[in-house]
Amino acid sequence: MRDLAPTLLSWDRFAVASVVAVRGSAPRPAGAAMAVGPSGEVIGSVSGGCVEAEVYDLARTVLETSRPALATFGCSDDTAFSAGLTCGGSLDVLVQRDSPPLRAALRAALDGHPLSVRFAAEGRVFTESWLPPPRLLVFGAIDHAAAVAEIGRFLGYRVTVCDARPIFATPARFPAAHEVVVDWPHRYLASTHTDESTAVVVLTHDPKFDIPVLTEALSRPLAFVGALGSRRTHAERLSRLRAAGVPPAELTRLRSPVGLDLGGRSPSETAVSIAAELVATRCGGTGLPLFSLSTPVHRPLESHGTDLPQRRRHEGRPAARPVAGHADGVPGAQCGEVPVLLGAGQVPRDARVGLGRGGG
Template structure:
């Protein structure tokens, strides 16, 4: 069986949380099979954690590759949907024919496919509700674990036209976006429909009362000292993933002088990305937002910001232990812990849990737990 037309969904999320992105659709289906990339070797279009699901009528959402092996994975998911028996399959480059099933980029990947279950639905619901959870499932004698975490936050200060564009592209990248400004006439939900929340408050006061973590990004767009200096002073005192500020080079130099007067140390000032954005040559709010988003992505993944055509290094960064890249592990530090589940007080599924995947118990989400941490016999 081949898919018809793939379902389309607005936006996408950062690469560590595809299952959360699929959760609302999966929970609306009465049955489904979901395929997850559990290992990647060499160059591959999608990293560990990428997921694709097949619904009761053959509809498909998500992706596990750039299209190279989607049809075969779809067929495998249909088999699992019919049989209920989990499956594990490997796909790699084929030298026999360009039309053979394989990854033309030269890499290989393993895909685990599982059928829906009450415990999987419970985990998906918890993830959809913003609760950090870990899941565990088994396929062909191997056990895999994966952590599903809340989306990282993007705090945008300054209710200007640029903020609307930044909020839209930030949401597209999978951030939970908040726009904050002290002026109620400008900070309205109608002006920022893409933002998850719009807050009327002084930026520094809101940030001081808001929980952040090492995955949080702050973008200051006001370029007005009475707003900028207090909020940047607060932001640069925190271990955030990204702190950027809009403005000219002259504004940047004046801003640095004022921040020094406020006692911000040089090592903190070195973290300030100002003028924010990569040099793309654009001028409009939308083009500026793309520039800012490009820098966000480059910082998040350790990219150079240079054209790929000018580089000879691998396109995709090498993943470290169990398919988790170092920047991702750093982003996960400080994220909320998984909530305890009945019978899992020691963090290990108890014998009363006959189905997988399982919500793991108390303690923090395993920071190197990705699908791809295979245990047991091969």
């Protein structure tokens, strides 16, 4: 839902449908959301197209009646095939109207505040928590950086582009970046907050920039450290990093040359390659074509390669601020008990939904 916040806040009224439970295989995980606006316009998705029409109709009804609804779609349902959910799983969808507390929560989320929102429907209470988006730090104000910033923002990162050269590091050259910083890369990295979800991509191609910033990056518990360059450049870079005193164990974390082997050459194609490696690293993917594998297409997030470290990072984050959800008197305090999401393991990094105890 947080991803839809800018549009939701621009509408004078809306109904939003959120996936609150997933069992078996489904196209979208818990936390996926779709919203319907005042004139029937729609944004977002709860199933990748499978049950959108039925959820849309339900959302229109909730928009008119202001009564929240909880519906289940799945193969055990006689109407599942006609609804289009043919992937073998089932999902529960909570649909609710907008409310002042919900709007306040969406505004706080856009400002980067961690928070927890409670919703109630049919005697059940659900909690959805939003953490600030992960950071992507791109060092080197070159054409490749503009493309990496654009695709990084598309993937949900908060993107910073940093370069010591003010003539190149300008907001006009990197419109997709959330911020453009003029500073020496290593000095900026040493002074900025990072955590185990932060990704660093170094594109500078210059040892006087590369070595200091990579030395700093590899000393931190980051999710991803990558550097652009040829294999010869990589070999020289490793030699310089060893001379700078970087331990062998830290050198093994460096992804260089960065990106998956897609065969592209242009800045945009290179950015796709880098983004593919970011996703594969975060989600524990193989990087192989799906048709060559026999494993499930949608793997449980519990098995993702870097998800558990990312969950552990929550211990160092500020506590989520409790915010009341639907305007039906549900208290703002966080649920007394929020177990693992219904539909075991289907918990996306930035949206956790759980069944809590009613009554606060």
